[in-house]
Amino acid sequence: MSSALDRLLVSASHARPGLAIHTEIALREAHAGDESGLAPITPGAVIVARDADDVSAVLSLATRERVSVTPRAGATGKAGGAIPDADGIALVLTGLDRELEIDAGDRIAVAGAGVVLAKLREAARAQHLFYGPDPSSLESATIGGNVATNASGPSSLKHGSTARWVRGLEVVTGAGTHLAMPSRVSKSTVGLDLAQLLVGSEGMLGVVTRVFVRLEPAPERVALASVSLSSLESIGPALVAIDRAHVAPRAIELLDDEALSTLRAARTDHALDPRAVAILFVELEGSEHGVDDDLSRLDDALSPIAIDVRLARNETEREALWKIRRDTSVALKKSAKHKLSEDVVVPRSKVGALIATARRLGVEHGVRMPSYGHAGDGNLHVNFLWEDDAQRPDVDRAMAALFREVIALGGTISGEHGIGRAKAAYLPLAHDPARLAMQREVKRLFDPAGILNPGKVLG
Numbered sequence: 001m002s003s004a005l006d007r008l009l010v011s012a013s014h015a016r017p018g019l020a021i022h023t024e025i026a027l028r029e030a031h032a033g034d035e036s037g038l039a040p041i042t043p044g045a046v047i048v049a050r051d052a053d054d055v056s057a058v059l060s061l062a063t064r065e066r067v068s069v070t071p072r073a074g075a076t077g078k079a080g081g082a083i084p085d086a087d088g089i090a091l092v093l094t095g096l097d098r099e100l101e102i103d104a105g106d107r108i109a110v111a112g113a114g115v116v117l118a119k120l121r122e123a124a125r126a127q128h129l130f131y132g133p134d135p136s137s138l139e140s141a142t143i144g145g146n147v148a149t150n151a152s153g154p155s156s157l158k159h160g161s162t163a164r165w166v167r168g169l170e171v172v173t174g175a176g177t178h179l180a181m182p183s184r185v186s187k188s189t190v191g192l193d194l195a196q197l198l199v200g201s202e203g204m205l206g207v208v209t210r211v212f213v214r215l216e217p218a219p220e221r222v223a224l225a226s227v228s229l230s231s232l233e234s235i236g237p238a239l240v241a242i243d244r245a246h247v248a249p250r251a252i253e254l255l256d257d258e259a260l261s262t263l264r265a266a267r268t269d270h271a272l273d274p275r276a277v278a279i280l281f282v283e284l285e286g287s288e289h290g291v292d293d294d295l296s297r298l299d300d301a302l303s304p305i306a307i308d309v310r311l312a313r314n315e316t317e318r319e320a321l322w323k324i325r326r327d328t329s330v331a332l333k334k335s336a337k338h339k340l341s342e343d344v345v346v347p348r349s350k351v352g353a354l355i356a357t358a359r360r361l362g363v364e365h366g367v368r369m370p371s372y373g374h375a376g377d378g379n380l381h382v383n384f385l386w387e388d389d390a391q392r393p394d395v396d397r398a399m400a401a402l403f404r405e406v407i408a409l410g411g412t413i414s415g416e417h418g419i420g421r422a423k424a425a426y427l428p429l430a431h432d433p434a435r436l437a438m439q440r441e442v443k444r445l446f447d448p449a450g451i452l453n454p455g456k457v458l459g
């Protein structure tokens, strides 16, 4: 352990009696990795915060001693953002989960940053209210982690990502300063919106300790249709037809041909249309009658293009269709020794071009590259599957080529997982030097000693 870290731990234990500071190897190792597939790094110490004052004490001491701090919550991140430094601290925020208020009158939820998303959504539902963002990790990810990564899910097509739901935040800056930006109002034009600046900042600027999000009335009904397509070329026309039907789906998810054939090979008893080369799942919400009307418009619009449009007639069938979508990632993972999944995003009209690009790059670099995901948002999980360890350089070349092509299509390199450690080297592809310099200036204001998540995002 470095002497700076040693001094910090002694000072922290005096400043905050009872603070849980762990230096045992087993606990440090348990806080070394996340879901990115990157190699874990065992931190010098693990500190479990109880409240914002603990966070502030740790960050101000870390600034004084120049020790790196990695905020960490559900550790479900896919970009390596929660992987700590060897001489640094993993600052665990899951203990900030005691506060969860649903204010039905003002349609606001106020939650400690460590509250697990599923718990927040459930508490809202119990009062007939609805919180939009629905990342698949919602049973483990925290609302603070969601804010830090600007998380989203299938329904972001209609409801947007976390940024659209955040009303206010309480944050501790890298220097340890409390920054309270609470808000229960739906509109504000009062100075710069620093809370929104923090959304998606991946723990680089400050630690989120308390979150204010808006809620909406829960929809009366949700319905799902699966749309079987006979070719990849019909994906684009199908998306256009959905738009022209004047329905506003809350989700349009896609499985391409390689993803489908992997699912079929996995023999998971899915009722997948054997003729389908690609499948779209289209989810609608609204009133009982409104959804019926939208479903028949959808059917009319897609009938000339699709082989089949099948409606889930009840909750069990809807869940069975979603299970196919959820099983895709698992089936792909099982089908190869190695799997990496990117989350690139292109303008919606370029989804077909993105799939064709992935297919071409897969052939050029000798890597299987199936795609699936949020087609309505143009946000696809392009996967890299390979068997031989020696192929990794080919995978890296294919990935860099994919990022360049995505930017040429008018898109960008991450739609939901963020940059973290995994994609920090690629950030200059997405931002020009002037924008990068401005972001580094902002980081210096919030975190003058550069102790928060060094080496991630901005490098």
Ligand SMILES: Cc1cc2nc3c(=O)[nH]c(=O)nc-3n(C[C@H](O)[C@H](O)[C@H](O)COP(=O)(O)OP(=O)(O)OC[C@H]3O[C@@H](n4cnc5c(N)ncnc54)[C@H](O)[C@@H]3O)c2cc1C
Binding pocket: 034, 035, 070, 071, 072, 073, 074, 075, 076, 077, 078, 080, 081, 082, 093, 113, 134, 135, 136, 137, 140, 141, 142, 143, 144, 145, 146, 147, 148, 149, 150, 151, 152, 153, 154, 202, 203, 204, 206, 207, 208, 209, 416, 417, 420, 453
């Ligand atoms: C199976 C699976 C499915 C997933 N599906 C989706 C999906 O559909 N959509 C999606 O967007 N993501 C998805 N993810 C990625 C992940 O769940 C999200 O990025 C999530 O928001 C991370 O939350 P967390 O609490 O796990 O944060 P962590 O993984 O602990 O941390 C993520 C980043 O946020 C920072 N951080 C965490 N908490 C705070 C805080 N309170 N203040 C400041 N910084 C903080 C960390 O330093 C790190 O940089 C998925 C992951 C898995 C494993």
